[in-house]
Amino acid sequence: METRHSSCSDSLPGSEAQVRLCPEKFDQNSTDEKSLPPVDGGFHAWMFLGACVMLEALIWGFAFAFGVFQKYYHSHEAFQDSSMVAVIGTCATGISYLSCPLVIAAMILLPQMGRWFSSIGLTIMCLSLALGSFSTNVNHLVLSQGVGFGIGGCIAYSPSILYMDEWFVNRRGLAFGITWAGSGVSGLIFPIGLEKLLSQFGFETTLRVISVIMFVLAAPFLYFHRPRLPVSKSISYNRFNFRFLYNKVFLFYQFSNIMEAVGFFLPGIYLPSYARSIGASDFLSSLTVTLLNLASVFGSVAMGHLADRYHAITCITISTLGSTFSLFFLWGFSSTIPTLLVFSVAYGLFAGCYSATWSGITHEVRRVDPTADSTMIFAVIAFGRGIGNVVSGPFSEALFGVSLWKDSEIGGYGTEYGLIILCAGISAFLSGVCIVAHHFKCI
Known part of the structure; x- marks a missing residue:
């Protein structure tokens, strides 16, 4: 596996931070580094990370x-005939x-x-959810629970993105991995809690309580x-350098990243x-997502640790191979609940950690374009994931129910979910395009 080594100038978001965190670049006008909280550890750094994890858990978990x-x-009388319900979730994320x-x-x-x-x-965020509780049609929910929550989130x-490089330098990948794990933890809690609140009190009270x-x-x-x-x-203003957008390494x-999303x-x-x-019961069907989220917690932390030590391609290879194999073989040929539960764990472990490779990707882009700002690179990578997220909604709706191998004895492929499984596997496989490009020295 290829190791990677970060320098001070690579890890920091702007020239001012580089001067203050890299002793060899201090001048007489610089702030004394000793007067600042330590990086990569200490009470303030860990509390900052705790805030990142909490916000990650609440925003993305919900x-x-x-x-x-x-x-x-x-199933609600006021919304059941609308085709816009799925748009609420798509807008939020x-x-x-x-x-x-x-x-x-x-x-x-x-x-x-x-x-x-x-x-x-x-x-x-909280006001949007509270206002959403007064909705009388789906359009109100799209604007509140969807658009308003998405903007606020x-x-x-x-x-978390802008200041992470100031608090964590040599352990930046691990810090981001721990942050991403927050949504995995809340992914175990939110579905259960929301299910109970909705069934007992309805969406109005649920949105108010959650806010x-x-x-x-x-x-x-x-x-x-x-x-x-x-x-x-x-x-x-020097941070608004977007020349990296045309760099083949970034592309x-x-x-x-988009294909994976x-x-x-x-x-x-x-x-x-x-x-x-x-044939799964309600408990076992919910357990599939619970295990996926739980596995993603461990996967994100582990991948964040690896991203600090190895090349981004090494990390992406692990994620790509694991998620592609699990989709094509474990879910694709699953016809029993135990096999499906194994898939949930494998997919959460390997696919759930992909975002933890972003710090390594940022490092590689800055290696070929040192003038690029790491925070802006990270933000544009997140934008790319958003493209994949928005596309996946209508894309999956069009695929669901279309079976190319109907009634065949080949597990999931022979059901109405067959094309969903196939295309998800192809998507995971295409996330490895950068691996091929690296192999042939294109990046």
Whole structure:
């Protein structure tokens, strides 16, 4: 496996941070590094990471649990005849990803306001959910639970991306891996909790209760969701260098990232219904997603650890091979519940960790273009994942129910989920395009 080595200048988001964190670049006007909290550890660094994990868990855990709401809305008299229900969830996740570069740019242009983005975003999120509880049609839910929550979530979450490089340098990959694991942990809790709240109290009370819970859990951490370095009064316009967008190294990695995202979300959506179609009880069908989320926690932390030590291609290879194999063979040929549960664990372990490779991808892009800003690269990678997320919704709707091998004895391929499984596997396989490009020295 190829090892990777990070330098100070590679790991930091801007020239000011590079000067303050790299001793060899200090000058007389620089802030004394000893007066700042330590990087890669210490109370303040771990509390910042704790804030990142909490926001990750609340924002993405709730967004990814929309399947529970979708099932409820389709059975609710006021919404059951609408074809727009799925759009609510797509807006919540898609907007959170797609608006990331814009929010990061706003934080760079408004450095004095950056400290307050988390608070503003959390307020928008909670208000959007509370207002959504008064919805009388699906359009109201699209605007509140979808668009409003997506915008608020992105604003609240973006400081995690912008300030991570200030708090974690040599352990940046591990820090991001731990952060991504937050959504896996909440992915175990949200579906169960939402199911019970919706069945007992309806969507109105559920949205109000969740909005309060989110605010109460996140608010104590907002104080620590802040930059490590003193805020500069001048705007770092040099960070808006987007020449990397035309760099073939970035283009290969971004194409692979988008391809992975197109199929990544499909198992989480269709696994429970597929499990029921082969005879699983409600508990076992829910267990498929529970195991997937649980495995993604361990996968994300492990991959984050590897991303600090090995080349991005090595990490992506592990994720690509594992997720492709599990989709084509474990889910594709599964006809029993035990096999499907094994797939859930394998897929969560290998596919759930893909985002943890982003720090390695950022390193490789900056290696060929040192003038590129690592935070902007990261934000554009998130934008690419948003493209895949938005495309996967209508794409899967068109595929579901179309069976090329109907009634054949080949597990999942012979069911109405056959094309879903096949295309998810192809998507995972295409996420390895950058591996081939690296092998042939294209990147």
